[in-house]
Amino acid sequence: MTQEEQDPTAQDPTAQDHGVPPVRELAPALEAVLMVADQPLDATGLAATLGHPVVEVEAALGRLSAEYTAQGRGFDLRSVAGGWRFYTRAEYADVVEAFVLEGQPARLTQAALETLAVVAYKQPVSRARVSAIRGVNVDGVMRTLLARGLVETSGADETSGAHLYRTTTYFLERIGVSSLDELPELAPYLPDMDDLEDELSAWAGTGVAPEGDPADNGGPEASEPSEHDSEPTT
Structure with missing residues (x-):
């Protein structure tokens, strides 16, 4: 056995100088780095990390992407916004959706x-109005959404002084859209705010404390408990 066969780095002197894998290890090294990346990585940054020329890294990324497609893998390596990242393949979206929505405890x-949907389509909206639309007290649910960072306060109603709520940028990230304009057209199926005055008046007589009052931890009989043990998968 020759010295080159005993020592793989002997075939690539730069590997000894820079402490990086030899050229033939470039592909698995790229896979390892991309597997833990939380955002797309460009070829220049990968080349600097792995100590290989940019042209070689770009070629290796292209080969890996083609191999995954040819092999019918459930994941894909894509170049998006100037960087590379692993994504689940589109044809397996139903499987991923079932796992995310049903397979997680x-x-x-x-x-x-x-409740989150009502806030998303009617924002900025007060908690009392959300309760009127849903027909139940949503105090506990709103506290959960606030704690999870999916909704936030957005000033106060000029007439009643009640706190107004809106969705957060984290909410947009979790559902995979850039702005509220990309939400599905569902708003027409929700009641108009002008049609809720009678319902709100009825709620005012049920003993529900005004918005912002410490006593509003209570509520009418038809209320929903706090959901502190739940986690978002939206």
Whole structure:
């Protein structure tokens, strides 16, 4: 056995100088780095990290992407916005969706998702108005959404002084859109705010404390409990 066969780095002197894998180890090194990346990585940055020429890194990334496609892997390596990152393949979206929405024990309840949807389409909106739309007290659910960073306060109503709520940028990130303009057209199916005055008046007589009052931890009989044990998967 020759010295080169015993010592792989002997075939690539730069590997000894820079302490990086030899050229033939470039592909698995790229896979390892990209596997833990939380954002797209460009070829220049990868080349600097791995100690290989940019042209070689770009070629290796292209080969890996083509190999995954040819092999029918469930994941894909894509060049997006000037960087490379692993993504699940589109044809397996239903499997991923089933896992995320049903296979995880910690997720938002149906009540929380419905409340979040009302806030998303009617924002900025007061808690009392959300309660009127849903027909139940949403104090506990709103506290959960606030704690999870999915909604936030957005000033106060000029007439009633009640706190107004809106969705956060974290909410947009979790559902995969850039702005509220990209939300599905569902708003027409929700009641108009002008049609809720009678309902709000009725709620005022149920004993629900005004918004912002410390006593508002209580509520009418038809209320939903706090959901502190739930986690968002939106």
